[in-house]
Every structure is written in C-alpha cells, then in structure tokens.
Amino acid sequence: MSARHTxxxxxxAAALSVAAHAALxxxxxxxxxxxxxxxxxxxxxxxxxxxPPAKPVPxxxxxxxxxxxxxxxxxxxxxxxxxxxxxxxxxxxxxxPVAMPESASAPVTAEPTVxxxxxxxxxxxxxxxxxxxxxxxxNITYLLTMGPEQTPVxxxxxxxxxxxxxYRLGSQSESTGLIELLRPHRYHYLSQGTLSDQGLxxxxxxxxxxxxxxxxxxxxxxNWDNHSIRLGRMPQQNTVPLPEGSQDVISFxxxxxxxxxxxxxxxxxxxxxxxxxxxxxxxxxxxMIETPLGRLRTVPVVQVREQGNESLAIWLATDYRNLPVRxxxxxRDGETSGExxxxxxxxxx
Numbered sequence: 572m573s574a575r576h577t578x579x580x581x582x583x584a585a586a587l588s589v590a591a592h593a594a595l596x597x598x599x600x601x602x603x604x605x606x607x608x609x610x611x612x613x614x615x616x617x618x619x620x621x622x623p624p625a626k627p628v629p630x631x632x633x634x635x636x637x638x639x640x641x642x643x644x645x646x647x648x649x650x651x652x653x654x655x656x657x658x659x660x661x662x663x664x665x666x667x668p669v670a671m672p673e674s675a676s677a678p679v680t681a682e683p684t685v686x687x688x689x690x691x692x693x694x695x696x697x698x699x700x701x702x703x704x705x706x707x708x709x710n711i712t713y714l715l716t717m718g719p720e721q722t723p724v725x726x727x728x729x730x731x732x733x734x735x736x737x738y739r740l741g742s743q744s745e746s747t748g749l750i751e752l753l754r755p756h757r758y759h760y761l762s763q764g765t766l767s768d769q770g771l772x773x774x775x776x777x778x779x780x781x782x783x784x785x786x787x788x789x790x791x792x793x794n795w796d797n798h799s800i801r802l803g804r805m806p807q808q809n810t811v812p813l814p815e816g817s818q819d820v821i822s823f824x825x826x827x828x829x830x831x832x833x834x835x836x837x838x839x840x841x842x843x844x845x846x847x848x849x850x851x852x853x854x855x856x857x858x859m860i861e862t863p864l865g866r867l868r869t870v871p872v873v874q875v876r877e878q879g880n881e882s883l884a885i886w887l888a889t890d891y892r893n894l895p896v897r898x899x900x901x902x903r904d905g906e907t908s909g910e911x912x913x914x915x916x917x918x919x920x
Contacts, residue, residue: 709918713911757781762821776819778844789844814840828893851875
C-alpha cells in the first residue's frame with residue numbers, strides 16, 4: 572500500500588508541473604514583444620554611415636564605425652577627416668614633380684647653347700686688350716756695333732708674331748766681315764708665351780751665345796700655375812720662386828712697347844737665362860736721337876747699374892708705336908760693350 576501511495580503522489584506532482592508549464596508558455600507572449608523590435612532598426616541605422624568617406628580608403632572607414640559604436644560618434648567623425656585629406660594631397664603633388672623633369676628637358680637642351688656661346692668669348696677676350704694698335708707681325712733690322720768706338724761688326728734682326736693669345740719673339744745677331752773670320756759672334760734669343768690683360772707673359776726663354784769657339788746656352792721655363800721658374804745654363808738648372816710680372820730680356824722690350832711706362836723708376840723681375848734678378852730702370856724724359864731712318868723722338872729706359880753686373884738701355888720711338896729703335900749694352904765695368912741701332916722697320920697685320 573505504501574508503494575502505490577507513493578506512485579500516486581509522483582503522478583499528481585508531474586501532472587501539476589505539466590499544467591504549470593503549459594500555463595506559463597501559453598501566457599509568455601503577452602509582455603515582451605514591445606522591446607525586441609526596437610534594437611534591429613538601431614543596428615541598421617548605424618551601418619549606412621561608412622559609405623560616404625569610402626572614396627579615399629574604404630578599409631580605414633570600416634574600422635572607424637566600430638570605434639564610433641563604442642565612443643561618441645562626433646569624436647570619431649573629425650578624426651578620419653584630417654587623416655584622410657592629407658594622404659591624397661601628397662599623392663597628388665608627388666606625381667607633379669615627377670612630370671616636371673619632362674618639361675625640364677627644354678632647359679637641358681639650352682645648356683649646350685650657353686656653353687657654346689661662352690667659349691668664343693673666353694678666347695676672344697685676351698686678344699684685344701694687349702694689342703689695341705700694335706701690328707701682329709713685324710721685324711726690325713739693326714746695325715750692330717761693338718765697343719765704345721762703336722765699330723760695325725754685323726747686324727741684328729728682331730721679329731715678333733702674335734697669333735690668337737700667343738706670341739713668339741726672336742732676336743738674331745751675327746757678325747760679318749773681318750770679325751766673322753777672326754772671332755765670329757752669334758747671339759740667338761727666343762721668347763714664347765701668352766698674352767694677358769697685363770701684357771706679355773713668358774712661358775719659355777732660350778738664349779744661345781757664341782763667342783769664337785765657345786757656345787753657352789741658357790733656358791728659362793716659367794711655371795705660372797706653381798709660381799716657379801726653372802732656369803740656368805744648360806745642362807745645369809735650378810728652380811726658384813717666380814714673382815708676378817717677371818720678364819725675359821726680349822719680352823721686356825716689347826712689354827714696354829705695348830704698355831709705355833710713365834717717367835720715373837720702375838722695378839721688375841728680369842732674366843737673361845742664367846738667373847732671375849729684380850732689376851730697376853729709370854724712365855727718362857724724351858730725347859731726340861739720330862738714326863739711319865732720320866731723327867726720332869724717343870723715351871730712354873735705362874737700367875740702374877749695379878757693381879759687377881751687366882746692364883742695358885733701350886730707346887722707344889714714340890712715332891713708331893714705341894718700338895725699341897736703339898739698344899745699348901754695358902759690361903760689368905759700366906762701359907759700352909755693344910749697340911743695336913735701327914736701320915729698317917717692317918710691319919704687317
């Protein structure tokens with residue numbers, strides 16, 4: 572009886588439980604339906620926001636709505652605007668400079684034109700200033716005498732030639748007659764260099780002197796870049812500093828012709844080949860001299876004599892483009908050892 576009583580109780584409890592669940596299920600739809608429909612429209616309204624800024628970078632805008640949902644939407648919106656706008660600006664401006672070299676190709680073609688126009692200017696400038704009215708070619712013939720008595724012994728011919736910005740000067744003295752048979756004399760000088768705004772700039776000077784059977788040769792090489800000069804009697808040579816404005820014994824005469832000095836004393840570095848000395852000259856007042864060409868008005872330029880050294884004097888003819896028409900040489904004792912007096916002048920352009 573106890574088992575049956577227990578079974579009846581379990582059946583009764585199950586029936587009550589089923590009835591209670593049925594009642595709950597049957598009435599559960601009355602209260603909640605109002606709230607569920609509202610969330611779906613909220614989620615739909617938030618999703619359409621990404622499309623407007625999707626023009627530059629769609630992936631970046633997809634990440635931003637997630638941040639907007641968690642944070643305030645007004646803060647998330649200003650952030651993408653400054654980030655997105657600067658990015659395309661450099662991208663747009665960068666191709667522009669890349670295209671510029673194509674247009675810059677025009678100036679590149681113009682550069683050779685400028686260089687080509689500058690080259691002749693550089694070469695023409697040195698030609699005009701040093702020779703405003705000086706003949707490009709010419710020669711002077713001199714009567715050559717020896718000693719204080721001025722005994723005729725031969726002749727000297729000096730030549731000059733200017734080509735572009737280069738020059739070549741030569742002087743050849745030869746004895747004639749009885750002197751040539753007994754004790755021949757030969758004096759050969761050659762000066763080569765360039766023209767500059769300051770006049771003649773020697774590059775190489777060669778001197779060959781023959782007295783009887785003895786011949787001496789001297790060479791001077793001017794290095795203006797290194798400011799040095801190599802000179803001396805051959806084959807012995809030594810190198811010494813080269814002062815600005817240095818001249819050799821031949822270029823010096825024509826430097827005076829190109830740029831006549833004012834009266835007074837001048838000093839310049841000067842070489843005959845064996846050594847380089849700073850020499851002083853006195854530019855004296857005008858003097859009239861007698862020559863085979865007639866009386867000539869000249870400017871004497873006389874070297875200041877130093878004890879134990881040779882010296883010279885030059886007379887520049889003012890009516891003959893300041894050419895040297897008389898050249899007198901003095902020995903170490905200050906006596907006249909020789910003289911060249913003009914007998915003929917020929918010039919050509």
